Amino acid sequence: MAAAIANDSPKYKNSLICCSPSVEITSRASSSSTSGCVSADESYDSNYIPKSIANKKLKIHSSATKEEIEKAINQCKELVLSSPQCSDERKWLVRYLVELRLRLEDIKDNDGQVRVRVSIKGHHFEQQINPTNRKQYCDHCSGVIWSIVQSSYICNDCGYLCHYKCVDHICRVCAHVVMTEKGSFEMSICPERGLAAQDYKCAECQTALTFKDTWNEPRLCDYTGLYFCATCHWNDLSAIPARVVHNWDWEKRYVSRLAFQMLNLSWSRPYIDIESINSRLFSFIAELEWVHKMRRDLEWMRRYLCACTEGTNLLSPLFVQLGDVNKKYSMAHLQAINDGSLETQLTELTEVCRSHITNCALCSGKGYLCEVCGNNEILYPFDSGALMCDKCNSMYHRGCWLRKGEKCLKCLRLEERKKTTDVVETDSTDTLEYDIDKFVD
Template sequence: MAAALANDSPKYRSSLICCSPRSADIGPGTPSSSSTSGCVSADDSYDSYNIPKSVNKKLKIHGSASREEVERAITQCKELVLSSPQCSDERKWLVRYLVELRWRLEDLKENNGESRLHISIKGHHFNRQTTITNGKQYCDHCSGVVWSIVQASYVCSDCGYLCHYKCIDHICRVCAHVVMTEKGAFEMSICPEKGLAAQDYKCAECATTLTFKDSWNEPRLCDYTGLYFCGTCHWNDMCAIPARVVHNWDWEKRSISRLAYQMLMLSWTRPYIDVEQINSKLFNFITELQWVHKMRKDLEWMRRYLCACRKGTLLLSPLFIQLGDVNNKYSMAHLQAINDGTLESELTELTEICRAHITKCQLCSGKGYICEICGNNEVIYPFDNGAIMCDNCNSVYHRSCWLRKGQNCLKCIRIEERRKSKINDDKTDSNIEYDIDKFVE
């Protein structure tokens, strides 16, 4: 039974390691390696996801600490905040730890020292699981099975980090929600691997020593971060990598660590990717992406019409609000929908509905343009396929008329002529000499 549980554990899933006889002595809730003993990374220079080593050594309090011990820790943390350099990573983490200590103190006051229902630690906001789940769950810290019937467990409401009650004070991973909120962007370098030597041959998360001689501590490469992790911190989760999608339009799923998996799942629908800035040539090779990019620009202009119309605001659907933004950024969910072909059909239907309203509505159609070059009475809009807008004065012309006129804007020409005329008039007035005696009686 124990051997079957060990083989089913995510630590050994999709791995070359098989369950040896010694794994029979390992219980489902017992850490199967020494990777759960560490709390900080081996080198702060390459790992930006963990608390700095200096901060972790100065402040460390156990989950069963009393109210007086927490108050002393708060006082010590305040002193360290004042003594730390300004705008440094150490001060940032000290302030965050001070907030967590104050939350813990308030929790102790409310529960009178009983078991905590809500815990804040390393950016996580843990809530105690009170319901029994039918599916099998695994601890993100020790990768052991969580027996919800007999074992207490906590789950983070932000990133979904799950751990045993006994592991809550030993977790090493900073909340993925905190990491992505501070970064505000995906890693756009394809597997930025630095090698095990840069990590001092230790896990990037829990600082467990990695070796190829012992199959129980084999290093596993995360294709997203380019760092090596142990089997406890890397469960061989498969996911598409944003950098490979933007640079090569490669949607093949690759193995990533638990931290990277949680970060990508949390930010999958967030518009973090500026394709036009990162790889503008991708539009020339992916026809669907180019067409969606063109419709997004049309939606930007349609939004200006619809926002000023009472009936037009009803057409501002969630999809319109996401894709009609001026920042022109894409989320991984958008790019995946473009690859599947679903987003193109949805946008086509949405733009047709909005176009029909703008052309028929009296308020919206009254804000159209008349081509000054040809002078006919046809009303044109910036989002029409046969229209083009001047970048300087925002005048709209027929594309054929614009090319026939040599791409010269008539309004800009008039503005330039008035400016030169005004300059000449000012020079003429400055050259006039006045006789003072004529104005003196």
């Protein structure tokens, strides 16, 4: 059983613990039972009932009252006494009996009332009424949550999951609150400060860390650069935004539970400004440079579509995300660029928008004409063969622009007009001063 803990529990996953049974492991397993992990055999499925007692209807709802739990305890006691010794049936009944007693103690501690909602450290917990069939672990004590009989809470904002008895003792601030206040990712690659800067304690729960005790071995979070204990660091794997932006490195690395929740919450939020952080990345990643160009085209298309009643129907969620003027990317966008899926979506989107603008009477009437060649071809700012003047926003064919020495005809006319106006104003000022002096004399 102790070996199953070391192999299956997220608390000991990929740790240096020897999975062979020993006195130290056995004592640790027994002590963990007080935190919701009653049985050391964590590979046991809490939703499985032996066939011999499947028709006894022993399972109770997670919102059962005190009287219902006491009735289930008495029934379970009778079945334990009548079951064969050392059988799988008796083992299951004993585990279930202990869980029922723990559940009864939870209700007694709260005067018979189960709190439906709890707010603590930025979390907004709600009781799990219909938990899933998959195995769940408490984010506070890393013990198994036995959904059959144990009450549990889940945060509606960050997904923090904990036992009913652990909710008042959590020390982790809600990841949603942390990312909302910060509003950006950590852009330094693993900013490690060392265990000495943390006073050899876990960055979250302040548990003493040491390399001598494998149960309290420090684990480095590659996102924050801080060290955590095994309870706060489950060796979750995630891509690191700083490594992606600086090196386009998508290899997943170990992060703490807090960092894992923060990255999951902010994965689709546009927090990354590649132009200001690492503008050279565009020259190395061709797909990223192409998407960046398409975003500029979508920005011009948005100006046309927003002024058209029919064009507003084309403003899909993807268009709103990538057509924004802030030029920021989310990790989901960068991952789609790396996978190649965003290129297909953008191509289809731009073709549909371009077709509407060129065929719509209202949108096409806001196009431009090239005054160099003088033909009737309508130009748009998002055309690849057109070029816009940065000063006066005049449009030219790229070939016409080069043929005129990259000089804008409208800007030249404005400069000549300004010079002429300045000369006329100077002459009129000089004449006025001469007449006044003559009048005074």
